[in-house]
Structures are given as structure tokens and as C-alpha cells.
Amino acid sequence: xxxxxxxxxxxxxxxxxxxxxxxxxxxxxxxxxxxxxxxxxxxxxxxxxxxxxxxxxxxxxxxxxxxxxxxxxxxxxxxxxxxxxxxxxxxxxxxxxxxxxxxxxxxxxxxxxxxxxxxxxxxxxxxxxxxxxxxxxxxxxxxxxxxxxxxxxxxxxxxxxxxxxxxxxxxxxxxxxxxxxxxxxxxxxxxxxxxxxxxxxxxxxxxxxxxxxxxxxxxxxxxxxxxxxxxxxxxxxxxxxxxxxxxxxxxxxxxxxxxxxxxxxxxxxxxxxxxxxxxxxxxxxxxxxxxxxxxxx
Amino acid sequence: xxxxxxxxxxxxxxxxxxxxxxxxxxxxxxxxxxxxxxxxxxxxxxxxxxxxxxxxxxxxxxxxxxxxxxxxxxxxxxxxxxxxxxxxxxxxxxxxxxxxxxxxxxxxxxxxxxxxxxxxxxxxxxxxxxxxxxxxxxxxxxxxxxxxxxxxxxxxxxxxxxxxxxxxxxxxxxxxxxxxxxxxxxxxxxxxxxxxxxxxxxxxxxxxxxxxxxxxxxxxxxxxxxxxxxxxxxxxxxxxxxxxxxxxxxxxxxxxxxxxxxxxxxxxx
Numbered sequence: 001x002x003x004x005x006x007x008x009x010x011x012x013x014x015x016x017x018x019x020x021x022x023x024x025x026x027x028x029x030x031x032x033x034x035x036x037x038x039x040x041x042x043x044x045x046x047x048x049x050x051x052x053x054x055x056x057x058x059x060x061x062x063x064x065x066x067x068x069x070x071x072x073x074x075x076x077x078x079x080x081x082x083x084x085x086x087x088x089x090x091x092x093x094x095x096x097x098x099x100x101x102x103x104x105x106x107x108x109x110x111x112x113x114x115x116x117x118x119x120x121x122x123x124x125x126x127x128x129x130x131x132x133x134x135x136x137x138x139x140x141x142x143x144x145x146x147x148x149x150x151x152x153x154x155x156x157x158x159x160x161x162x163x164x165x166x167x168x169x170x171x172x173x174x175x176x177x178x179x180x181x182x183x184x185x186x187x188x189x190x191x192x193x194x195x196x197x198x199x200x201x202x203x204x205x206x207x208x209x210x211x212x213x214x215x216x217x218x219x220x221x222x223x224x225x226x227x228x229x230x231x232x233x234x235x236x237x238x239x240x241x242x243x244x245x246x247x248x249x250x251x252x253x254x255x256x257x258x259x260x261x262x263x264x265x266x267x268x269x270x271x272x273x274x275x276x277x278x279x280x281x282x283x284x285x286x287x288x289x290x291x292x293x294x295x296x297x
Numbered sequence: 298x299x300x301x302x303x304x305x306x307x308x309x310x311x312x313x314x315x316x317x318x319x320x321x322x323x324x325x326x327x328x329x330x331x332x333x334x335x336x337x338x339x340x341x342x343x344x345x346x347x348x349x350x351x352x353x354x355x356x357x358x359x360x361x362x363x364x365x366x367x368x369x370x371x372x373x374x375x376x377x378x379x380x381x382x383x384x385x386x387x388x389x390x391x392x393x394x395x396x397x398x399x400x401x402x403x404x405x406x407x408x409x410x411x412x413x414x415x416x417x418x419x420x421x422x423x424x425x426x427x428x429x430x431x432x433x434x435x436x437x438x439x440x441x442x443x444x445x446x447x448x449x450x451x452x453x454x455x456x457x458x459x460x461x462x463x464x465x466x467x468x469x470x471x472x473x474x475x476x477x478x479x480x481x482x483x484x485x486x487x488x489x490x491x492x493x494x495x496x497x498x499x500x501x502x503x504x505x506x507x508x509x510x511x512x513x514x515x516x517x518x519x520x521x522x523x524x525x526x527x528x529x530x531x532x533x534x535x536x537x538x539x540x541x542x543x544x545x546x547x548x549x550x551x552x553x554x555x556x557x558x559x560x561x562x563x564x565x566x
Contacts, residue, residue, distance in 0.1 A: 013392055016469040020386035021398065023379040027439035032405045035416035042416060098307055109307050111552055113314050118544050120498030122516045126523050126537050127317040130324065130530065138320060141337055174314070202299065231409045234500045238520055252411040259415045272412045279407060 036276070042269035049263050060270035070271060072246060073254040074278075080250060081229040081282075083165045088225050089218065091173045096180030097206070110181065117174035124171045125238025129154065132163060157247035160240050164248055167235065172228065176221045183217030184210060219290045223283050230279055251275055318541075325349070325534040332531055348535035355532060357510060361518040362539070368434055368514060369496040369543075375438040376492040377485055383439075384447020384484075385473055389459060399448070406441050410501050418505050432506040433514070437496065443488050450484035451477070487554045490547055497544060515540045 043061070046054045064070050099109045116124065131137050132153035140150035153163045191209050200208065211218075233252050236242055242249030251271065259268035320339075324332060325348055327341040352358055387399050410417065417436075418427075426432030454477060462472045478485070503517040513521075519540065522533055 013390060017386035017390035017392050017395070020382040020390075020473070024383040024402070024439040024444060025398070027379075027436065028402060028405060031417070031420070031436040031439075032408055032413070035413040035420055036408050038420070039413050039416040095310060098303055098310070107552075109311065111548075112311050115318060116314055118494065118548055119318070119541065120500060120516050122498075122500050122520045122523075123537055123541060124317075126519060126533065127321050129523065130321060130534065131317055136333060136530070138337060141335070145336075170314070227407065227409060231411045233411050234520070237500075238523055241524070255412075256414065259418075265415050265419070268415050272415065276408065276412050279409075279412075283407060 039269045039272055039276075042266050043273045045266045046264075047266035047269070049260070049265065053266075056266060060267045063267065064270060064274070069246070069254060070251075073249050073251045074274075076246075076248065077230060077232075077250040077252070077275075078278075080161075080165065080168075080232065081226055084168050084229045085222055085225045087165065088169045088172055088176060089221055091169055092176035092221065093180050093214075093218070095173055096177045096184060097210070099177070100181045100184040110178070113177060114174035116171040119171065121171070121234035122238055124167065125235050128163070128167050129239060154240055155244055157244055160244060160248050164232075164235065164239065167239070168229070168232065171235075172225070176225065179217055179221055180214060183214035187213045215290065219286065223286050226282055226286065227279055230275065321534055322538055325531075325538045327531075329531040348531045349539065352532050352535040352539060357513070357518070358536060360511065361513050361515045364430065364512060365497060365515040365540075366543075368430055368499075369493050372434040372438050372496045373489055373492040375434070376440065376443060377488045379439060380443035380488055381447045381451075381478070381481060381485060382473070383444045384449075384451045385477055387444070387448045388451040389454070389456070389477075399444075402444055403441050410505075414501070414505050421506055426506065428507055428509045428512050430512065433499070433502040434496075437499065437502055438492075440492070440495075443492065446487060446491075447481075447484055450481060454480050483554065486551060490551045490554055493547055494544060 044056060044058070046052075046056045046060075095113055099106050099113070119127070131139050134140065134150070134152055134155060137153070139153065143150050151159055153159050187210065191213070192205065195205055195209055230250075231252065232250055233256075236248055236250060236253060240248045242253050252275070255268045255271050255275070258271065259265050323339060323341055326344045326346070328343055328345050328347060331338075331342060383402075387395060421427050421432050424432075426435075458476060458480075459472055462476050467476070498516060499514070500516045500520060503514045504520075507513060507517060510518075515536075519533070519536060522528070522536070
């Protein structure tokens with residue numbers, strides 16, 4: 001009797017959960033962890049799509065040092081991240097502050113602001129190409145009507161970068177807005193009442209109560225926005241193809257090209273390893289910085 | 298005063314966030330001749346569905362649409378089942394290594410597909426999954442976000458129910474699918490909606506895995522269409538609108554779950 005009981009309990013405490021976890025664990029191992037590890041391995045090889053491989057030591061990494069395209073596209077990616085992350089965080093927080101309340105009809109606003117987030121990057125790209133076309137676009141048409149100078153929104157290096165940042169912020173604000181709304185709504189109402197009694201104004205309410213209370217949300221938003229900005233691929237594919245020239249070509253585009261157009265899979269893998277490290281370091285730094293600011297308070 | 302400013306801002310933002318979509322929809326209803334004639338009008342002067350008819354008749358559009366539907370539906374079904382299973386295991390059992398497994402699963406968010414697309418391509422090739430829909434159905438079915446949301450929700454289900462069932466001699470699988478799942482309907486809905494949206498909108502997996510046109514999903518087809526030198530806008534715009542319809546329907550029906558899911562989890566997978 002006793003042994004039977006023990007066997008049963010060991011099943012429901014060890015084997016059952018592992019069986020429940022198995023499908024996910026297997027997929028993760030095969031399609032994320034194994035590729036990530038084999039990517040690291042590939043970066044030490046010369047590797048061709050046809051399957052020819054040869055051990056290359058650190059030569060892929062050495063080659064990176066003098067590869068202008070690698071540095072250029074890494075720089076483009078970093079610049080994009082540095083512009084998108086703060087803008088997106090501020091936009092999402094600003095919009096969330098507007099619609100975090102419980103008044104009637106506010107849900108409709110939230111729903112409408114969320115629309116761009118529902119659309120795929122491909123659709124977002126097509127929509128904005130239609131709006132921002134040099135000749136065909138309605139934006140330039142309106143500018144012309146009101147007597148301004150039409151801009152080459154997607155075909156001049158400067159404007160293409162600005163457009164790309166704007167469109168990225170436009171289509172992701174709703175996503176992070178919802179996270180901020182969640183954070184804001186979780187703040188206990190008693191805090192506001194206490195502040196009101198003390199005579200706090202709207203600005204003080206924000207800086208002294210809301211902002212400190214949603215700091216954990218802000219951190220998650222910034223970390224996710226950073227990772228997502230490094231991932232930017234589809235929008236560029238549809239909007240600018242990295243152009244004009246290479247002014248909007250990011251590291252992920254370069255990795256793709258080096259791998260599948262130049263057939264240097266090992267070299268592309270080395271660039272991907274560097275990118276993984278950059279993302280890892282930035283995430284780590286964001287967590288550290290946030291922790292530190294907390295300590296100082 | 299404050300109220301006026303904030304209300305004006307709210308309305309202005311509605312315009313900012315919805316104008317591009319509205320413009321696309323109106324443009325898709327304009328006959329080809331009206332698309333490029335000036336002065337432009339916001340509303341189509343002679344609204345027509347001819348572009349939609351042409352889109353549906355053209356080439357493989359219906360096939361792309363049905364490929365997308367197959368992928369989104371099957372992948373969503375798999376995803377919901379395995380993610381709720383994992384969420385249940387991670388919230389209602391106590392075993393060694395549980396928190397490590399959870400942490401590693403969440404940490405995989407830091408390895409985006411964009412970074413491992415080269416090894417993924419080789420892996421899919423070696424598994425014979427290139428140019429198969431299974432190649433884009435199975436791999437993204439396991440999502441860290443889904444597991445996270447499911448785990449969060451399952452933690453709120455009382456342990457006593459599960460214990461009671463165990464004492465009554467119910468098996469572990471029986472408890473999961475007859476007792477826990479019925480209580481977990483809201484999270485199942487949330488996961489289903491998110492998963493459907495992610496798979497329907499997905500571009501990168503199809504981009505890596507599918508090169509045969511017959512297998513294209515709608516996103517891949519549209520991206521290729523807009524990449525051509527001479528874009529046939531009237532057709533493209535109506536295809537774009539058609540491709541959004543399933544999402545809008547799903548969103549309108551399940552809006553409540555969307556927002557709830559987003560606020561509790563708030564990660565994109």
C-alpha cells in the first residue's frame with residue numbers, strides 16, 4: 001500500500017508535469033536552443049548552402065573587423081534602436097496616461113489606438129508606401145495643396161530614416177500603451193487620494209506617484225522595445241529594401257544578404273552571434289541601470 | 298480646461314492611428330482611373346468592388362488566403378493545447394528544476410528568429426520541412442509569451458480542486474482536461490486570439506521556409522507583390538484590405554480578451 005502510494009505521488013509530482021511540458025520543451029530545444037548553439041558553431045566554419053563546410057577558427061570574426069558593411073549596418077541598427085526606444089516609450093506612456101481611466105467610452109479609444117498593432121508589418125509597410133509615395137502619395141498631395149515642398153519620404157536617406165522611425169513608433173505604440181494602461185490601473189486609488197489631500201497637482205501626481213509606480217512596466221517596455229527594434233526586418237523589406245543606398249539597411253538585413261545572397265553562412269552566423277551579444281548586453285545594462293536608480297531613492 | 302485639451306488630443310490620436318487604414322480602405326474602393334486623378338478625393342466618387350473581384354480572380358490569391366488560413370488555424374490549435382499544458386505544469390506542480398525550465402523558456406525571447414535564421418534554414422532543410430506548411434506551423438507553436446500567460450492564469454485556479462480530484466482517484470490527464478481546462482476558458486480564448494494574429498501576420502517564418510509560390514502565405518505574397526518594380530496598386534490595395542478582414546473580425550469579437558491578455562502578460566512572441 002505504502003509503495004503504491006509513493007509511486008503514484010512520484011508520478012504526479014515528476015512524470016506528469018514533465019509530460020505536460022514535453023511538447024514545448026521539445027520544440028524549444030529543436031527550433032530555438034539548438035539553432036542558437038549551432039549558429040555559434042557555424043560562426044567558426046566556412047559554410048555554404050550546398051553543405052560544404054570547413055573549420056575556419058576565428059577567421060570569420062577577424063574578417064568582421066575590416067568589414068565596412070558590417071559596421072555600417074550595425075551602426076544603422078544602433079541608431080535606429082536609440083531613436084525608436086525612447087520615442088516609443090514616451091509615446092506609449094503619453095497615450096496610456098490619456099486613456100488609463102475608467103470613464104465611459106474610454107475602451108473605444110483604446111481599441112482604436114490599438115488598430116495599427118493588429119496589422120502585420122507587411123500591411124503597415126504597404127499602407128505607408130501608399131501614403132508616402134513621392135508622386136502617388138496623399139501626404140505629398142496635401143503638402144502641395146497647402147503650398148509646401150513635397151518630400152521624398154522614402155527615397156532620400158535622411159527622410160527614409162525618419163519615416164522608418166515614425167512608422168515603427170506608429171505601429172507599436174498601441175502594444176506598449178496597453179502594458180502601461182495595465183501598470184497605471186494597478187496603482188492603488190488611495191495613493192491618489194492621499195496626494196490630492198496634500199494638494200498635489202497633475203504634474204506632481206505624475207512625477208511622484210504614477211512614474212515611480214510604473215517603473216517596472218517601463219523597464220519591461222524598454223527591454224522589449226529594444227529587442228524588437230533590433231529585429232526590424234519586415235518593414236524595411238517592404239518600405240525601403242534598405243535603401244536608398246544602404247542608409248536604412250540594418251544588421252539583420254545584412255545577415256540575411258550575406259547568408260543567402262553571398263552564400264557565406266558561417267560569416268553571417270558570426271555577425272548574428274555579435275548581434276545576440278549586443279542584445280544580451282543591452283538588456284543586462286537596462287536591468288542594471290533600473291536597479292541602481294531604485295537603490296538611490 | 299485640462300479636460301478640453303485631453304479630449305482634443307484623444308480625437309486627434311484617433312485620426313493619427315486610424316487614418317492610414319481608412320485611406321487604404323477608401324482607395325481600394327476607387328476604380329483604377331480615380332486612384333491617380335487629381336484632385337484626390339477622400340471618399341471614392343464612384344465606389345466599386347471591381348478591384349476586389351479582380352484580386353480574387355487573379356493568380357493564386359485564393360490559394361495564398363487559404364494557405365494562411367490553414368497555417369493560422371492549425372498552429373493556433375496546437376499552440377493553445379501545448380501552451381496551456383506547459384502553463385499548468387509550471388503552476389500546479391512542484392518539482393525540481395521547475396523554475397529553471399520556466400526561466401529558460403522566457404529567456405528564449407532574447408533569441409529572435411531574425412538572429413538564428415541561418416541555422417533555422419539549414420535545420421528545416423535537413424528535416425525536409427522547406428516548402429511545407431508544417432515547416433511554419435510547428436516551430437512557432439511553442440511561444441514563451443503563451444506559456445507565461447497560461448501559467449499566470451493557472452496559478453489562480455484553486456489547488457483544492459485538483460487535490461480533491463486526485464483523492465477521488467482521477468488521473469492527471471483527466472484532471473487537466475476535464476477540471477482545469479473548463480476553468481481556463483478565458484486564457485484559452487486569449488491565447489487563441491494572439492496566436493491566430495501572430496500566425497496570420499507572420500512574415501519571417503514563411504520568408505525563410507517557403508520559396509515555392511504555391512505555398513506562399515498571404516503576407517509573403519503581398520510583400521513580394523509590393524516589391525515588384527511596377528506595383529499594380531488597385532489590385533494590391535484590395536488584396537491588403539481582404540487580408541485584414543479576418544483580423545478585424547477576430548478583434549471585434551474578442552476585444553475584451555485582447556486587452557485583458559495584453560495587460561496581464563504584455564509580451565509579443
